[in-house]
Amino acid sequence: MSPIPLLTLRGITKSFPGVLANNHVDLDIYGGEVHALLGENGAGKSTLMKILYGFYRPDSGEVRLNDQPIHIQSPHDARQFRIGMVFQDFIQVPALTVAENITLFLPTLPFVLDHVSIIKRIEEVSGRYGLKVNPHAYVWQLSVGERQKVEVLKLLLADARVLIFDEPTRSLAPHEIEGLFQVFANLKRDGYALVFITHKMKEVLACADRITVLRHGKVAGTLKGSEANERSLIALMFGRQIEESPGRPSEKQSDGRKPLLELKGITTQTEGMAWGLKDIHLTIKPGEIVGVAGVSGNGQKELGDVVLGLEKCAAGVKYLHGEEATAWSVARIRASGVAFIPEDPLGMAAFPWLSVQENMAMANPRMYSKQGGLSMDWQAVRSDLQASLERLGFNIPPYYVPLGILSGGNIQRMILAREMAHHPKLIIAFYPTRGLDVQSANSARKVLTSSRDQGAGILLISEDLGELFSLSDRLVVMFQGRIVGTSTPQQVSINEVGYLMTGSKGETKQSE
Amino acid sequence: MNKAFLQIGFHHQWVASAIRFVGLFVLALVFFALILLVFGKNPLRAYADIFSATLGSAYGFSEVAVKMIPLILTALAVALPSRIWLINVGGEGQLFIGALFATWGAVNFTNLPVWLLLPWIGILGFIGGGLWGAISGYLRVRGWASETISTLLMNYVAILLVNFFVFGPWKDPESANYPQSAPFPDAAILPSFFGTRIHLGIVLAIVGLILFHFVLSRTRWGLEMRAIGVNQEAARRNGISTNRYIILLMLIGGGAAGVAGMGEVSAIHGQLRPSLSPGLGYTGFLISWMAGGHPIGIVAAAFLLSVITAGGDILQMTHRIPAAGVHILMALILFVVLARPAGKKGGK
Numbered sequence: 001m002s003p004i005p006l007l008t009l010r011g012i013t014k015s016f017p018g019v020l021a022n023n024h025v026d027l028d029i030y031g032g033e034v035h036a037l038l039g040e041n042g043a044g045k046s047t048l049m050k051i052l053y054g055f056y057r058p059d060s061g062e063v064r065l066n067d068q069p070i071h072i073q074s075p076h077d078a079r080q081f082r083i084g085m086v087f088q089d090f091i092q093v094p095a096l097t098v099a100e101n102i103t104l105f106l107p108t109l110p111f112v113l114d115h116v117s118i119i120k121r122i123e124e125v126s127g128r129y130g131l132k133v134n135p136h137a138y139v140w141q142l143s144v145g146e147r148q149k150v151e152v153l154k155l156l157l158a159d160a161r162v163l164i165f166d167e168p169t170r171s172l173a174p175h176e177i178e179g180l181f182q183v184f185a186n187l188k189r190d191g192y193a194l195v196f197i198t199h200k201m202k203e204v205l206a207c208a209d210r211i212t213v214l215r216h217g218k219v220a221g222t223l224k225g226s227e228a229n230e231r232s233l234i235a236l237m238f239g240r241q242i243e244e245s246p247g248r249p250s251e252k253q254s255d256g257r258k259p260l261l262e263l264k265g266i267t268t269q270t271e272g273m274a275w276g277l278k279d280i281h282l283t284i285k286p287g288e289i290v291g292v293a294g295v296s297g298n299g300q301k302e303l304g305d306v307v308l309g310l311e312k313c314a315a316g317v318k319y320l321h322g323e324e325a326t327a328w329s330v331a332r333i334r335a336s337g338v339a340f341i342p343e344d345p346l347g348m349a350a351f352p353w354l355s356v357q358e359n360m361a362m363a364n365p366r367m368y369s370k371q372g373g374l375s376m377d378w379q380a381v382r383s384d385l386q387a388s389l390e391r392l393g394f395n396i397p398p399y400y401v402p403l404g405i406l407s408g409g410n411i412q413r414m415i416l417a418r419e420m421a422h423h424p425k426l427i428i429a430f431y432p433t434r435g436l437d438v439q440s441a442n443s444a445r446k447v448l449t450s451s452r453d454q455g456a457g458i459l460l461i462s463e464d465l466g467e468l469f470s471l472s473d474r475l476v477v478m479f480q481g482r483i484v485g486t487s488t489p490q491q492v493s494i495n496e497v498g499y500l501m502t503g504s505k506g507e508t509k510q511s512e
Numbered sequence: 513m514n515k516a517f518l519q520i521g522f523h524h525q526w527v528a529s530a531i532r533f534v535g536l537f538v539l540a541l542v543f544f545a546l547i548l549l550v551f552g553k554n555p556l557r558a559y560a561d562i563f564s565a566t567l568g569s570a571y572g573f574s575e576v577a578v579k580m581i582p583l584i585l586t587a588l589a590v591a592l593p594s595r596i597w598l599i600n601v602g603g604e605g606q607l608f609i610g611a612l613f614a615t616w617g618a619v620n621f622t623n624l625p626v627w628l629l630l631p632w633i634g635i636l637g638f639i640g641g642g643l644w645g646a647i648s649g650y651l652r653v654r655g656w657a658s659e660t661i662s663t664l665l666m667n668y669v670a671i672l673l674v675n676f677f678v679f680g681p682w683k684d685p686e687s688a689n690y691p692q693s694a695p696f697p698d699a700a701i702l703p704s705f706f707g708t709r710i711h712l713g714i715v716l717a718i719v720g721l722i723l724f725h726f727v728l729s730r731t732r733w734g735l736e737m738r739a740i741g742v743n744q745e746a747a748r749r750n751g752i753s754t755n756r757y758i759i760l761l762m763l764i765g766g767g768a769a770g771v772a773g774m775g776e777v778s779a780i781h782g783q784l785r786p787s788l789s790p791g792l793g794y795t796g797f798l799i800s801w802m803a804g805g806h807p808i809g810i811v812a813a814a815f816l817l818s819v820i821t822a823g824g825d826i827l828q829m830t831h832r833i834p835a836a837g838v839h840i841l842m843a844l845i846l847f848v849v850l851a852r853p854a855g856k857k858g859g860k
Contacts, residue, residue, distance in 0.1 A: 310748060331751030340749055348749055351742040354735075362739055362750045369732035376732060 004067055006031045006193045007052070007083075007162055012061035014047055021047040022058070023217040029162060031191045034184050036208035036225075038198060040237060040438065044217040045197045049164050053085045054078040079107065084160030086151045088167050094140035098122070098133050098150050105154040118157075125156050129186040130179065143297070145176035152183065163187070164195040169203055173295040173463070173501065181207040199438070201230050213237055237438075258322055259283045260426045260457040261307060266316035268302055277302050278481045280316070284426065284457040289448065291472030291489075292461045293497050299481035300461045304428045307459060308340060309333040321425065335364060339424035341444075343431035345415040352404025356414060359403045360385040363418045388421035389413075392447060409440050416447055427451060427458045433467060445471060465494050477501055533802075536848035537816070544841045553831055561830055562823030572822070574708035578780070579818035581710075582607070582789070584717040584810060585772035586796025588724055589645070589765040591805040593659075595728065596740045596757055602648060602663025603769040604793025605670030606641035610770020611777040612674050613640030615682070615693050615784040618700035618777075626699040633700055634716070634774055641770015642763040644670060649762030653755040659762065667793065675786050682784065693784035702779035713775030720768055725807045737761070769793060790821075798846055817842070 005028035014022040021044045029035050037045045050056050054072040072078050092101050099119050122135045131149040169177045184207050208225040213236035220236040261284040268276040277299050284290050294300050305311035309330040318326045342348035351359050361368045361381045368377050389396050394413045433441035462468050469489045477485040477500040485500045545555035566572045586603040593600045613636040651657040684694040702712040728734040740747045803809025824838025
């Protein structure tokens with residue numbers, strides 16, 4: 001470890017209207033180290049890194065590079081100071097190849113491009129750090145994990161020394177996460193400084209040399225990776241004990257009841273890169289949570305969309321509440337008591353420029369309309385929203401502001417409240433806790449378990465195996481559009497599921 | 513505190529966009545003045561003449577109002593679909609087909625009483641334009657063609673269709689070989705008011721504007737349309753049929769343009785002619801985008817462009833500036849309208 005920090009942040013303060021995002025934050029980033037920034041959603045991690053990358057300017061405080069004060073006014077400046085950032089949403093052109101994407105990012109582009117030498121450099125660097133990607137492949141052909149490698153390569157070829165990773169493990173499969181940590185280790189060896197933003201404790205403990213915990217915009221403490229453990233980190237993150245996530249599956253036997261959802265031999269047409277469903281058989285009964293495990297992009301989204309009626313079935317039959325519903329419209333399925341909790345509320349469920357109450361009315365515009373649609377019954381909308389929020393224990397926001405001005409967590413809560421308002425019989429939950437901090441995730445899980453206990457059936461699609469194992473009454477594993485395993489959490493191990501998810505179990509069997 | 517903040521923001525935004533609008537308009541006038549100067553004309557005289565000929569007299573003013581009627585309707589034909597990001601460039605064709613249908617009704621049902629014939633040709637105009645628009649909506653829903661392209665191309669088809677009828681089967685034998693239909697019976701002519709050419713169409717235009725505003729802001733359909741406009745994916749997942757709205761809005765929008773065509777052919781021309789519209793559909797497009805789809809903005813922009821077109825006639829007569837001259841001014845305005853800040857879309 002170098003004695004002088006590569007980057008020093010002193011007294012960084014940044015406020016937004018109504019929020020003090022960073023409050024006198026001090027941080028030292030050394031070369032040859034992985035420095036994890038840990039904290040709840042809204043603790044100020046992203047703001048701090050965006051200041052470092054020139055997106056925001058701090059209200060006060062100073063940044064020093066090799067002990068020289070510097071002013072980072074823009075991402076361009078940051079790159080000049082050899083600071084690079086890997087965002088959650090990659091900035092890539094899908095229609096161009098890997099090499100072309102990397103070339104575009106190079107700090108100095110000659111007029112005539114020397115493809116051969118650029119590709120040689122890419123291969124050199126990717127070989128050295130374990131970032132194997134085919135430079136000739138088009139970006140749209142790549143998986144999320146590979147696209148992340150491209151992002152890292154971009155920064156390395158553009159000569160960055162400090163690499164900031166903003167929640168890089170968010171959409172990676174378990175083995176890809178291990179691969180990423182290996183890349184971290186390789187980069188460390190060559191003196192790169194790595195900053196790893198996350199709220200996942202296990203990953204921090206697995207790879208970080210130094211851990212800084214932020215709480216409410218302040219540094220709650222900095223620990224050495226070797227000295228930290230889960231309990232000490234939780235204490236720093238929350239300042240108090242938080243309750244454990246709600247535990248075991250229901251005791252109730254749901255065998256005797258009539259199924260809420262039955263899929264028989266459902267097959268869908270493939271569209272683009274995703275896997276179409278192949279011969280899916282699935283039953284959900286009242287009072288049970290059926291967990292769907294799988295690496296994202298193996299047909300889980302299609303499965304949920306088939307149940308919602310968005311995706312047409314090429315073959316097979318779908319029954320809802322005992323009736324054949326293969327050809328029902330989305331509106332009819334929703335009105336029959338099917339709720340939808342999306343992975344990405346802003347993209348899939350919310351209307352940011354409509355007001356909070358207008359968003360609420362979208363749960364069932366027909367039900368809230370008067371005179372056949374000539375006007376809306378806002379009174380009813382508000383009272384339903386309020387009742388639902390109170391049941392869930394969420395705060396009540398102003399009804400007339402555009403939903404988009406609320407924070408991400410609050411938008412998620414509004415959508416939850418909207419979907420739970422009419423006591424749904426069947427709930428389709430897509431990655432319901434993705435990107436949520438521990439407490440918000442817990443309240444989302446509680447919503448699911450308590451609905452289950454009241455007799456709802458739940459299709460839970462998640463990548464978080466811990467979550468699936470703790471909530472599900474039954475588990476199915478999807479791989480390439482098929483259900484490759486069905487079991488209960490009591491009968492399988494996480495490792496077995498992991499193998500099924502990545503398709504490796506099938507292969508080993510064949511080779512045996 | 514939150515609420516007060518929002519109100520200030522809103523007010524500020526409104527003033528800013530008004531200032532912008534006026535500023536850009538003045539900029540266009542200055543450019544056009546330079547062009548006039550190059551051709552040795554006195555721009556101040558020209559502008560003064562435009563002003564006095566249009567707004568300086570009751571007659572001039574009434575002519576501006578006459579021009580505004582079809583423009584408001586064709587602007588609505590664009591503004592309504594634009595709420596869900598459909599770009600209807602087909603106002604011109606929808607207007608022609610509306611006029612065609614209305615003409616068919618007017619010359620074939622001559623013995624209907626006026627209280628029946630007028631609504632009848634009105635409905636026909638709406639259906640004609642509406643079907644023409646709905647075709648593009650259907651093509652879009654099936655994924656066969658973008659509505660922007662198909663509406664644009666269908667304008668030519670519509671105009672040629674009208675030509676076919678007035679040069680062929682519908683040509684008035686008594687018209688000394690002019691390509692025009694038989695004149696409308698008196699009962700099929702929209703009544704005019706106060707001895708001017710302002711006709712009943714103005715009521716339809718105003719009702720259209722009010723309905724547009726009311727439906728969008730008060731009704732379930734308006735809410736669903738706005739939802740689709742904000743987030744189509746979420747709308748689909750909430751069970752709103754986007755496809756149904758695409759066809760419906762293209763139908764109603766096209767219908768509004770068709771009613772404009774009906775008004776022109778019935779009240780202004782009294783018979784179907786190929787020269788039915790000097791680009792009213794395109795001007796309506798321009799108006800809708802200038803107004804950002806806002807009803808009051810549509811009236812203001814329609815007024816402005818009507819003054820300019822009426823002024824163009826004046827320049828042609830008194831200053832011998834060719835009609836193309838005023839098109840330069842319109843094009844300049846179109847340019848400055850399109851020069852909105854990046855990322856801000858027209859329908860907002």
